[in-house]
Amino acid sequence: GNSVTQMEGPVTLSEEAFLTINCTYTATGYPSLFWYVQYPGEGLQLLLKATKADDKGSNKGFEATYRKETTSFHLEKGSVQVSDSAVYFCALSTVQGAQKLVFGQGTRLTINP
Amino acid sequence: DTAVSQTPKYLVTQMGNDKSIKCEQNLGHDTMYWYKQDSKKFLKIMFSYNNKELIINEIVPNRFSPKSPDKAHLNLHINSLELGDSAVYFCASSQVTGYYGYTFGSGTRLTVV
Numbered sequence: 001g002n003s004v005t006q007m008e009g010p011v012t013l014s015e016e017a018f019l020t021i022n023c024t025y026t027a028t029g030y031p032s033l034f035w036y037v038q039y040p041g042e043g044l045q046l047l048l049k050a051t052k053a054d055d056k057g058s059n060k061g062f063e064a065t066y067r068k069e070t071t072s073f074h075l076e077k078g079s080v081q082v083s084d085s086a087v088y089f090c091a092l093s094t095v096q097g098a099q100k101l102v103f104g105q106g107t108r109l110t111i112n113p
Numbered sequence: 114d115t116a117v118s119q120t121p122k123y124l125v126t127q128m129g130n131d132k133s134i135k136c137e138q139n140l141g142h143d144t145m146y147w148y149k150q151d152s153k154k155f156l157k158i159m160f161s162y163n164n165k166e167l168i169i170n171e172i173v174p175n176r177f178s179p180k181s182p183d184k185a186h187l188n189l190h191i192n193s194l195e196l197g198d199s200a201v202y203f204c205a206s207s208q209v210t211g212y213y214g215y216t217f218g219s220g221t222r223l224t225v226v
Contacts (some may be wrong), residue, residue: 034214038154043203043219048123093215099207100169101143101215103156 001074002027006090006104014112021075021107022088031092033073034101038087039064082111116140119204126194127226134189134221136204143209144168145187147179150201162187163209171196194225
């Protein structure tokens with residue numbers, strides 16, 4: 001079946017540090033890939049997405065590139081801010097079978113000033 | 114104008130009670146979902162409906178019964194609540210293919226005491 005694996009958290013960084021959160025996937029067929037963010041006490045927001053190999057999704061300074069050869073979709077940001085503190089979820093969706101979004105386990109990110 | 118709205122936001126109830134959570138989307142999406150987020154933040158799909166038809170029913174106790182009166186609404190009714198049902202429940206919607214991503218509601222935090 002389809003699955004997503006994210007790097008273990010929690011991750012703690014200082015402000016302006018470089019961020020990478022690793023995500024790899026296993027999928028039947030050709031998935032669309034997503035990063036969602038959950039700020040404290042809030043719901044899930046779509047951060048960025050990519051729908052085909054070598055696509056780069058970007059938003060709010062975050063980027064992730066769809067790498068089919070390594071089945072990865074790592075999230076990066078060049079300079080994090082305290083306001084980026086949240087839980088980040090990598091997810092995939094395929095058109096084969098019943099349509100649904102499969103999530104990784106989430107990575108809690110804390111940015112210290 | 115909220116795209117996916119859930120009510121209530123918080124629900125505290127005693128074991129054995131029956132409760133409902135309502136969800137409405139105004140995005141014109143064909144497919145709606147219920148996800149459960151446990152205390153470790155893990156997100157798992159429970160149900161999905163496409164145009165009022167049940168598509169996905171993961172291994173969920175039959176105390177949980179979704180109802181979709183029309184394609185803009187997907188309600189979740191839970192009978193005989195148990196302590197283990199305490200979680201955050203998210204409603205979501207997407208177009209049929211999920212290509213453009215999934216839009217989530219802000220969640221309902223259910224606490225069973």
